[in-house]
Amino acid sequence: MFQITPVVRNLLIVNIALFFLDRSFDLSSTFALRSFLSPEYRPFQYVSYMFLHSTSSFGHVLSNMFGLLIFGPLLERIWGPKRFLFFYFFTGIGAGLLFSVINYFELAQIRDGLAVYLDHPNPQAFIDFLSSHAEFYYKSQSAFINSFEASPTNPQLIAQSREMAKAVYQFNVDIPMVGASGAIYGILMAFGMLFPNTELFLLFVPFPIKAKYFVGFYGLYSLYSGFQNAPNDNVAHFAHLGGMLFAFILLKYWNSSRQKFF
Template identity: 55%
Template sequence: MFSLTPVVRALLILNVLVFLVTNDAIIDQFGLHSFLSDKFNPIQLLTHMFLHGGFNHIFSNMIGLVVFGPMLERNWGAQRFTFFYFFTGLGAALLFSGINYFEVHDVYETVQAYRDNPSYDNFLGFVDQHAVSYYDRLTPFIDKFKSFPNDSKNIQDSVAIVNRIFSNQVDEPMVGASGAIFGVIMGFGLLFPNTQLFLLFPPIPVKAKYLVIFYGAFELYSGVHRTQTDNVAHFAHIGGMLFAFILIKYWGSQRKTFY
């Protein structure tokens, strides 16, 4: 069905093999953690690209790789395509991590403020602002805290809960090759903008350039309006597309023919 090129085939095999041996411990060690996390290790900027959170996750990424990757590799050659793939993947990780740092740092400051002034109203405000996904699990404690807001044990427990929520957020790893895959999609759209692609949903033809515009606009909107229950790294996708655009325009400025 697909005519795979050497680098695309190697990336596909490697991703599948890693997926087959992946467990929670491997994701915790090699997934990309926040810069504010004690679990962060620079090597995670690379290793997270070969980890996936489930079958649907790896399936969608590998479909993107085998559909769009081979034409780029044939036109650029194996060496340039490999550099492009990892450059966009690393760029995606850096953009995601930078934005995540400012987001988590805001939560950290809120946590610090709560530690200094714990109360029922402030606890409820923290949950509404930074931990709405935990609300159902916290309902029994919230009801108890509301009934006895001045109880010292409730106050101590509320501080412990806030600390635990922050720890869960800062230690949640990001995994997947999506950043590099979105870079590949951007590259395809830039090099072959008028190529007709046939979508599955809806089943209509669309030019590559319009698909790229749609993906970029959707990811930007989703990233800006991201909800706490949305666990998709939209800014990693945007980062992959952005770094792909920058690199291709740089190559073009060097007057090197690559398509």
Template identity: 50%
Template sequence: MPPITPMVRNLLILNVLMFILTDRLFPQELFALHDIRSDLFRPHQFITHMFMHGNLMHLFGNMFSLFMFGPLLERHWGEGRFLTFYMITGLGASLLYSGVRYYEISQVMDGVTAFMQNPDPIDFKNLLETAGVNLRGMESFLVEFNRNPSDPQFITQAKAFSARLSDVMVNSPMLGASGAVFGILMAFGMLFPNTELMLLFFPIPIKAKYFVLMYGAFEMYAGLNRTPGDNVAHFAHLGGMLFAYILLKLWERKRNNFY
């Protein structure tokens, strides 16, 4: 475990302070990243969301990874370049996530419009699945609606839920340092590919390059095959890794030694 470096320490302090301030003084909605169609969206959120966390475990997970892998990269690059890397990968993650999320929400909004015009129970279920809604607890309603597709009461309830669905998705924010942290993991795996890691959940030494490869593959799978109710921004993680890869290719063109 390398000693903590100045910029990593500053980022840890800033994230913890933001967590305390937004928990006690300022609303998260002001700093978390919203869809550009939301009334809550502000341009500064592309930056500020990187220093926000939803709960203590979310904060701990990201800061632990920053603490473990960040110092080696800061020593390799220096404080200024490390901070530049951190910010660019975090911003890149938010841009990729926002683009994917914009498309997903647009699909749902189109589905809502179609359902409002022709309220069919099968289309309603498909709409919920497209939106990633956990159908647990709604089975009985879906069964009864399917049995009585012309019942005004079921149609009214389904329309009301559909109308709220678009608003909820548009106004659901994304927050956390995960994009930048996944960028750090990617950089560590590329610069120190043969460094062996011992993970708590996988008590066998594994080289950094294989760890990053497996983690990236999992995030791709999870992003493309979302489990209902999954609120993890998998494409933000992938965005951080993608922008890290691009930066490393630009910065490390003349580097031939890997550890």
């Protein structure tokens, strides 16, 4: 049986309750984390996004809460409720900040590509823009692209392509981020740093894995996936890295100030 600590228990309750409320009242439209460039961006979203999850399935909130349940209680018992809760918010907000910075530069690339296309619209430039910034959209627009290639000077098709390119940029600006993953990855990082040689037994892995290797694998995987930026990958990998990075910084600070872990 898990000995659930008070803060972990309350976080589980709040996250699960808000998951079901979000499905009924669309809380994410206001409280999900938006891009700096979005008119819907609000500073409070760095806190509120941590308590919302994808409502398309229960898997997102379930996996995060499972990680909180497995690794959170031990850290709370070591640090106490106040320090654990501070750590949770520090890493979660830090994850959101890193995500926002990376997202800003990614959107800046799309915005620059859009500006170039709007200045010189033509079929090949349109194909290049979509294949670089909206591969999922590019594959569904073959009929329009064929028509544009057949009539590259048609003013109606040029105007339509301009609007489609603008829609791609706006779509990316409007993508929200939700989830406690940044804070959960922070908790995982802390566990790996404090108990590096603890052996973990994982599903589908027939041998134990030391916590330091487990954490290292997840960090490298998130780094790889973040730069890979695969189509249809809706996971905010840089937010995961942000949670781990801010956890590392905070633990090093606590250690340097000689404040006890346990």
